[in-house]
Amino acid sequence: MKHLFIISLLLVFAFQNKGLSQVKKAKHVILIGFDGLGSYAFPKAEMPNLKKLMEGGSYSLEARTVLPSSSAVNWASMLMGAGPTAHGFTEWGSKTPEIPPYEVTKYGIFPSIFSLIRDQNPKAKTAAIFSWGGIGPLVEKDAIDVVYNGETEDLCLDRAIEVIKEGETTFMFLHLSEPDGVGHNIGHDTPEYYEELKTVDSKIKQIVDAVASAGLTEETIIMLSSDHGGVGKGHGGKSLEEIYIPWIISGPGVKTNHQINDLIMTYDTGATIAWILGLDVPQSWRGKPVGDSFDSY
Template identity: 85%
Template sequence: MLNFSMKRLFILCLFLVFAFQNEGISQVKNAKHVILIGFDGLGSYAIPKATMPNLKKLMESGSHTLEARTVLPSSSAVNWASMLMGAGPTAHGFTEWGSKTPEIPPYEITKYGLFPSIFSVIRDQKPTAKTAAIYTWDGIGYLIEKDAIDLVYNGEKEELNIAKAIEVIQEGETTFMFLHLSEPDGVGHNIGHDTPEYYKELEAVDIKIGKLVAAVAAAGLADETIIMLSSDHGGVEKGHGGKSLEEIYIPWVISGPGVKVNHEINDLIMTYDTGATIAWILGLDMPKSWGGKPVEDSFQSF
């Protein structure tokens, strides 16, 4: 028979196992917060030529590739959905630039009404964790499981969304935040990609990156926050959606505790690997319907 001390130890072990199964164990030491920043229409082709010191510093402080790939078509709704849902369009069903409802029946639907995303994965496995979705483009609202998210904010103007994101950072309570910003896509459509005006807009984009990174540092959260940055597509002339590398190559940047420093990722990264990587960081089980894989090459070995 077990003595009293052994019984107590046994009960404690069972409690810890139960707690870990329900809350998830972070795969990355000290990673308590994940921020995913998505810039609409930010093509990888432009970054080497652009004046973007804050982005390039973020790349140097972590791991990156400029050859991550979109799904097809290389346009907005289908790719934002894929990024957050850990799977491609034939699984989640959103297939077009402005999809508001799935054009293909999703492989599965959660109790929140859509194909499972990183938001419902967090809500179901870490019910006490706080999440936030802040976005500029109205189309994002059709792609997220709003009932699974603590804060949903559509400020319409980028300045309002950045201010709200900084407010969330300062509170220091949110486990995962997705921030969507609409530029440089507007300049790409109205004036053109790979134009002087597009590169000028990238300087403004870089200032926004600097503000967000500085907010994390000012809140004293730099040592426990992973910042990820990516895009939905690039572009050619005034459009996108095609099969050229200028359209399908997107940046994929990650920096923070446990991330390799000044590391260029050579593995293939698809945009739906983003959701899988976030789930992996937070120690969560991925839905079987997800096709994404965590980008483990970004992280140090422990």
């Protein structure tokens, strides 16, 4: 009887950890952030590579930004697992916190996914590659192996592909500035905006192809999201066109062709990455892993 009880416990433990073992196949996580990519555009957008990523994974087109629906505050929230009243970055171009952060790491700002990785897995390599200089103040540079602020999107993409092909980086964040530039200069929901989305889609293909050519597809999770959408030539407001952003995840252990109906906030992104990599999160984080995107959670 005692032996049966022990066997039952082992079976329960194995069942509960089935999903965790599947996700642990992922040795690499790539987070691609497209500035100003609003979910409102997806029904009209000609983006076969993006839609293939969605079909091969889990997705929501109703993930939400924090307010204001602007850049720095939302990129910070995405990477820091909490909202602006916790991390302190509250504006479009915040370079220093306007609100004193709840806590500050030894790297000088509120804890992000980068410091979690560095402190809990010092041998893991990370990269932050970005085309907008406003990302710089939001990342803990001393906790990151590769920090690259490229002058153009193409340079950033080339550097990201180099990092992927090296096959050593556990987590990479790639920020690209479009389609935000077109949104500001010409307008959201315009023919020019949708034309730019074709270029955005080609960049997704280059990243996916780089992962495949490096032989890393079976051990890499690719995530894709944005900081905000837009209306007219702007953003920052409270309309759904501004606050609804895509949230897409694909890779080992992830449900396929699955639409996530749970509420996703942008700060859940950092928490999901931490869960995939088996990291403990600080008490100050408010994000939680998007468990419905995994085969078992």
